[in-house]
Amino acid sequence: MDNYLxxxxxxxxxxxxxxxxxxxxxxxxxxxxxxxxxxxxxxxIYKKYIFSNFNKSLNFANEVGLLAENEAHHPDISxxxxxxxxxxxxxxxxxxxxNDLILASKIDKLKY
Numbered sequence: 001m002d003n004y005l006x007x008x009x010x011x012x013x014x015x016x017x018x019x020x021x022x023x024x025x026x027x028x029x030x031x032x033x034x035x036x037x038x039x040x041x042x043x044x045i046y047k048k049y050i051f052s053n054f055n056k057s058l059n060f061a062n063e064v065g066l067l068a069e070n071e072a073h074h075p076d077i078s079x080x081x082x083x084x085x086x087x088x089x090x091x092x093x094x095x096x097x098x099n100d101l102i103l104a105s106k107i108d109k110l111k112y
Contacts, residue, residue: 006032006105009098011073020095029101034108038096044089045100049112054081060112067106073099075107 006029012018021029023042030036036047051057057079064086068074076087086107088100 006102007109009102011071011099011102013072014090014092014097014099016092018090018093018097018099020093021097026096033101033104036104043095044087045096045104046085046087047104047107049084049086051082051084051112054079056112057082057084060084060110063110063112064107067110068103071099071103071106073103075103 021042026038026042026045030038030045033045034047036045038045049057049060051060061077061079061084064075064077064084073088073090076089078085078087086104088096088103090097090099
């Protein structure tokens with residue numbers, strides 16, 4: 001499944017029965033995303049976007065928020081002057097799922 005196919009999917013409701021990805025699944029899909037990273041425990045993916053000022057960081061964070069609300073899959077967002085850090089991890093399953101990769105692919109398509 002490439003980034004284009006991920007982009008065209010919709011996040012689904014995550015619960016205790018949602019399939020949690022193994023490290024090999026995560027690494028396979030990360031290769032198709034644009035510079036996303038995985039933490040040591042393979043339970044979160046993250047990416048730091050760089051901007052020329054605070055206002056652009058804030059605008060991007062708001063765009064991500066609108067997209068996340070539409071997908072019903074909400075990232076942790078940290079921002080400051082010149083950056084916006086997006087962290088994706090489902091709380092319901094304590095690991096990564098297809099939803100995280102879908103949302104990451106859609107975030108990458110935002111204009112910034």
